[in-house]
Amino acid sequence: MKVSRRPMTTRPLKAFRDRAASSLARGLRELGTREVGPALEALSLAPEGRGDFAFPCYALARELRKAPAAIAADLVQYTGLPGPFDRVEAAGAYVNFHLRPEALAHSVLSAVLEEKALYGTEPDNGRRVIVEHTSANPNGPFHVGRARNPIIGDAVARLLRSAGFDVETQYYVNDMGKQVAILVWALGRFRPEELPAVEREKPDHDYVRYYQKASPLIETDEGVNEEVQAMLSAYEGGDDTVGERFRRASQHVLDGMEQSLARLNVTVDHFVWESQFVEDGSARAVVDGLKRADCVGEEEGAHFLDLRDRGIHGRDARFFFTRHDGTTLYTTRDIAYHLYKLSHCDLAINVLGEDHKLESRQLAVALELLGSLRLPEVLFYSFVGLPEGKMSTRRNRVVYLDDLIDEAVERAYEEVRKRRSDLDEARMRRIAELVGVGALRYNVIRVQPEKQIVFRWEEALNFEGNSAPFIQYSHARCCSILGKSEGYDRWDAEVLVAPEEAGLARALARYPETVVEAASQRRPHLVAAYAHECAAVLNQFYKSCPVLKAETDALRAARLALVDSSRWVLRNALTVLGIDAPEEM
């Protein structure tokens, strides 16, 4: 039995909202509202400059037969002034609740300084999640189009972990596919001296040259195509010499790919090999099961499901799950993998490119036909294109991820060197790595996955404004102040009344709800937006509120506590995004 290791944590805003809600409930009852509970759900965070919580009265107008603004005015009369608030007022059709800034600050600082790295995490909920991401064919290095997958997948995994899920990440290795077969064929056919010079001393970059040389032959040379098909058949038929060659080639390329992932702060908990499901007979069981479906058909020995009546339309709604020789297809083996996956978790999430939408539908139908009660939840992302069109490894029209990382780190190094000549070389390099990689990750995470993006160097290497370095910089500022401060032991939030202080405290307070919301929607970009907002507010505070030179000792201590809290929250948010928080830069 699993023991909950992560304690309950605080949501500072929740307690205040509850206070506002209960006093508002009194007012609503006075006015004769029938459904007070549901009405209260409209009480939400107020927009900037409108206090802390706002309650719109439009929806009550009909029932109470009164103008919304009049209702708001009445509510203010009956609601009174709950303890932590210093103002409750009607503004048009709204009732706005203004918290005493010191009360909010006290609550937030207490929570953050107590919980530190745990602030904004939820207790373990015991739910097991498998996040499958990346799963790129092991036939060459990642290009930047594919980089969206591991970065989104990793961020989702981190986000769900923060939200209390027990998360495992999996990479499904397509070692039985045609791409790998072409690579294996080429490895047996070409000598290194027949190939262009290797661009980077890394196994994936080495092997991709073989793939690229062989790939065009598949279309032009029927003999080559037949040899490749024969190798696939042999592998599936259990020929272990062939199998060994496939697995070795895949693993070799995968080693290189994993290096790239590691540099991006992406770790994969478990690599699951496609061939496993052929070897253990589960792919065969899928075929047998699907053959019993009432919508099954056969054409020259190849089996398919007719999905016309299951919401799949188009020129051809047939989904083939065996070839004419009885061997399985990619999706057939993927079904076996999903049955395995679903039996090992409570929730399966797949991160897939938009080109997999149809396959995903077919897979879902097949799983249902096989009696699966649960289906994977799929997170699709749109392609990253180049200004000149689609990326293609085959055509060698690509920007490799490794080159992009190098470029980002190099750019970051130049920036560090420009402003931190006091640091030694190793330190500058270390910071540049965190900043460069952070900038890349942030640029992928900050936009909704379904938006298509065109890759432009100047955008990918943005270090200002809405970027990771902006957030990291704010964090480093906090660390710098704390480092020079010689600490603080007692603090009292009563002195934190400046608008910048209140604004910062309010931002910090919003973090736990942000994580919960982002996790439940599987949308890490909400955390990215939050982190940027939080950093921006911190910078405003930094500009107008001196900490080390605060007018009084009490103010200095309180501001140090605020800076310390900000540091934790920024760090926690960056961690969810998989971005390191350097203490200096």
Added chain:
RNA sequence: GGGCGCGUGGCUUAGUCAGGAUAUAGCACCGGCCUCCUAAGCCGGUGGUCGGGGGUUCGAAUCCCCCCGCGCCCGCCA
């Protein structure tokens, strides 16, 4: 032809599922701020018929219908 997705200032983008207060930020552009805790920063300004047209509603970027543009897919490939 059909299915799915996207369309918000010059560019990028939040908000759209759960309709409400002057539509969010960033880049670029214009003007200020380093004798002061890191200027990867701060302050101010210009710029938007939320693709177009209907409809529902007291109220629509958000919901419904039609249309337009772009992307992806419709293989016994993966």
